[in-house]
Amino acid sequence: MAIEEWKELENGDHGDLQNPLMPTQEEQQENGSLQMLYLSTFAAVCGSFQFGSCVGYSAPAQAAIREDLNLSLSEYSMFGSILTIGAMFGAVTSGRIADYIGRKGAMRMSAYFCIIGWIAIYLSEESLSLDIGRVLTGYGIGVFSYVVPIFIAEIAPKNLRGRLTTLNQLLIVTGSSVAFLLGTIVTWRTLALSGLIPCTTLLVVLFFVPESPRWLAKVGQEKEFLSALQRLRGKNADISAEAAQIQNYIETMQSLPKTKLVDLFQSRYIRPLIIGVGLMVFQQFGGINGIGFFASETFASAGPSAGKIGTIAYACIQVPITVGGVILMDKSGRRPLIMVSAAGTSLGCFLTGASFFLKNHGLLLEFVPVLVVVGVLIFIAFFSIGMGAVPWVIMSEIFPINVKGITGSIVVLVNWLGAWVVSFTFNFFMSWSSSGTFFIYSLISLMTILFVVKLVPETKGKTLEEIQASIDSQRDI
Template identity: 70%
Template structure:
């Protein structure tokens, strides 16, 4: 799952900015005084934030490795363990089942154990999972390990962006938050490339390294000050915030802001799942769920999980195709991040879906030509071009766009429950697509990609007719556009 993908990042940063607005005060930070030492003190305060972020995104890198692991290893695992297509499809897709469970429970774990505690738990689970895969002699151990990696990365997908959002200064929050998605893509590309060079057991062993680094790293960085304030550990809250902002920074104003923020959050009524279906919220639910359905059923997890076999079935070297796939993702994701605030979410998602449609049509056409014995010299080129165009355009908009829009359209009082719903829909769709992809390809390779291309067309229509542009609007203005007959207070 490209996951690109985090609900809670949007929820956390949006909630914080909305609720903090009434309490914003001018902060007295010595690092900004004109005493000649400002630059040094500013670097001091940023240093711990960057270190903490660097430790946290080891979890994002782990996420990417888990998602990318099955693509370059499919042939070798099936051969070594004598797995049928159905057994390997179970292995590839069971990650999403574990992720559904992780998505449901990760918030409670992070609230109970803290952000660092949740990252520790996820790291330990992932290490155990990779060892189970490494020592596998059959489908049971293999599937158990894959299920546990799914649980672990779902927890990472929640806690990493939340931790980053809670430790970062407001002026750095947006930039640091993009590192989560960047490291997910980088981890996936790493698995794709390294998996073509070493065997699947060695790759499983290497995959434990980011978790080991994270386990050591969390001992060196402070806990989230906001979580400490939330659970009433006031002394530790002050120490953690001082560590993050620098020893010479005056944190009194920010401490007050955070404490007032926590009090405001606690005063909000607790929303239930039924509140999502009230008339004032139903359009936001349709938009959020609809975008996740279209994101997944356009086929991304099937294409990504089994990319090497797709290239091979088209007559292309699986190593060359997989490496090209991996090298393309990172720079294109960076381009998409830059365009998100320039072109607008709605336009970028529609352009992305249009490009994915072209990619699917090319890939489907290549398989159709191969089946009819036509233009055989061109088939591999068309197939690789189609898949790479599809991946490039997904990375530029459909990967992150639905998550950004979702984080903006829900009113603050239902963002938590609304976010949980769309995460559940997303991971459920990921499981369905990743499990059925191999069977669809056996039924009809061109038909599979033509089916995905139809979903891409429906995505364009859905966004054009239903999804509003949220770029440059306050959350109040977004709610007014969703409910024109009644302004919604947030």
């Protein structure tokens, strides 16, 4: 590859956008075949699809489950919300599990939990077995939410890492949309059985893909490490430089004392931990789960004409916009993408808040339904393009491998805790002040921009080891 072409690649020029996930001809010649990389990524994002399926299951199944099992609204609300409780437990244990049994082992275990959970839901005749099944699937996706982006980040070359890691969010959105649409045409028990498909697919494909090379190097399996890296880069690729860089970094990390929870407050680790936790706080407290879970009610509260149109548009817009984020991830960089996304979510919340303000004061009532729909759609479009995916990408990139398990668990736990808090409090806030609720979310999105400007590094075009060196150098300034 010519020097000029390499510089273009480092600056984010990845060739023809008609095939945004495919390497250029020059990349293929340099790296060999990347088929195993794509197969490994496909296996991982089956877990992301499962994540989306679990989240999207409860809404279309609500009426039928309540009727068939004679459940009260409170009993079904418990069934729907207990997913996040299971996910929090999954988040707490995910890092240690992935460090102990490997990234593939953690994904296998998560799939087994989800399979058992779906079968329990399918066989349920009362609320207890429903809740048990929901907790088990919640635990599984709690682990998936950590290990999938970590695995993809550790297997991908630096020029493809952003786009491939963003597929995690794309498949979550796709899984949720598919569950929602499929739930309108099949029974709730059949919908539960459909949740077995991504799990079984993942289990089968994992037999044919290698473990994360960085994890193998970390646990001292040098022969397996080199073999896995060679398979991922292609049999004709020269992996010597990348292998040496990974091994040198691992040796440096392993020379450090064993990390305890209190050690995370050392200057070496506190900066990436603040970045990871901060991004998840801003992602969740910007209102995504409150707005997403109760979008239909929000549209309906603005006026009957907004309900159906808004709900259909909301369901249709997420997937194509998230695809746009996949294309832009390694083209524009992480920092610009998340700042543009946060600015857009702030605008969407402001417009929605303004519409409710007008409604409450009896002003321009004919424009209120349109303004609510436009505001929420702007919010979800800009969230899908950056705020949904970028925090997970950055989380998978910024932590040293010797603390990645414990720090990753903390970050994922914060994310799930935030999801529960926002979804639980949304209706209370709306009862207090519908316009004030969205104005608060708008302000939090603006604060996200300031946080990114001050603390978040650009990770595009850098290896995971180069990112650590960059964070360390900023700490020393």
